[in-house]
Amino acid sequence: MAEVPIVVHPAIEQGGRAVVVRNEVAGLAHCDREVVEFLRRVGLPLSDDILDDPVWVEWRGGRAHDYEAA
Template sequence: MSGPIRVIVHPPSPTGGRRVRVDGEILGLAHNLTDVAEFLRRAGLEIDAAEVAQSPWIEWKGGGPERWGVEG
């Protein structure tokens, strides 16, 4: 893969969870950091769930890694 990898975790959906994209491709709807790490693993990017929140190459839109659903 050439160039930097672009990972975007989108804002929480109205029903909970956050869409995850890598280089424009939707990987799925994550409900926690473990889900994000698993989607990235399946895409060939090895990262531990504990490192997902701190990774400089993951862009968090609509809130940081602590937001997963709609707050009441």
């Protein structure tokens, strides 16, 4: 299986999730809007459903779109 270009890591204790784009840390996101902004900055094609597309995004630990620590 090919590696997905975007990985959203588990939420940290203070809230927020690290976002890695093409093996480079893009930043710490606290909402979907921030993830999309990181993707825009690196020039990835954006669509309304990119964050729910497993070809593009792997959500690790916790539920997708949840940015609070458990």
